Amino acid sequence: MFILAAALIVAGVALFVAAPLGIGLVGARAKSAGELQVERHEHECALAVQGLRELEFDREMGKLSDADYESMHKTLEDRALTAMAAVENIRMQSEKAANAKKPSVTPLTDALRRPAAPRRIDPIPTLVLRTEHPRPVQPSPQQQPTPSASGKIRFCPQCGMRAAIDSKFCAQCGIAIRPLGGAAARTE
Template identity: 85%
Template sequence: MFIFAAALIVAGVALFVAAPLGIGLVGARAKSPGEIQVERDEHERGLAVQGLRELEFDREMGKLSAADYESMHKALEERALTAMAAVENFRLQTGNAANSKKLSST
């Protein structure tokens, strides 16, 4: 009887631990190419912003000349702004598409 109870406890714990994995697989939906691109753009923006932070730190530590800082800062800033603009454009397009669907269904 003790072995049976122990086996039930182990099985219950295993199911409790594995439950989020099953829900993640069942609940996942396929992403559109636009959503995947937005994730890439958001990741790119994050990398550029992190690069800007590190660049600022390096400048404060005296590791960069003013000319190096300016050129690298400009490149990273353009990267971040380009990615932010791409994300915003996608959101505006999907928002406009959703609004037009609502208007046409009424």
């Protein structure tokens, strides 16, 4: 009984250890020649960059003279740049080949789409309420709109940070902001 349990444990451990090897051999897909070249060049670039780091460390530790550093640095830098250029060249060639296989007719929906404009993110979100008036409202002479009220955007007079329309204090510097009604309530 004890020998059977020991044999099962040994077999289980052996299968657990060998499982990644079996999956790696069976589950691996065939890579194209371009993918293999890209991997080789990326590995070459990584080795050159690692060599540059070690070279910089050796220089900082005082193990290299300036002349040795310059010659080795130039060699490693050229190796890394050559590998990066080769990777970029292979990728551009594969993109050209993929684009050549695509049909030249563009679907109508793709032709009508416009690229989205980049979104601007403000540090302080501002809520702007717009009311629709049936007819234009003429301001009375006593109610001349202030520049910040007509633009629906307020800024802190101290630091220039954008402030919400109904805010009483600046979120950046904490100074009191005058109300839009024209009453001057400023405290330091």
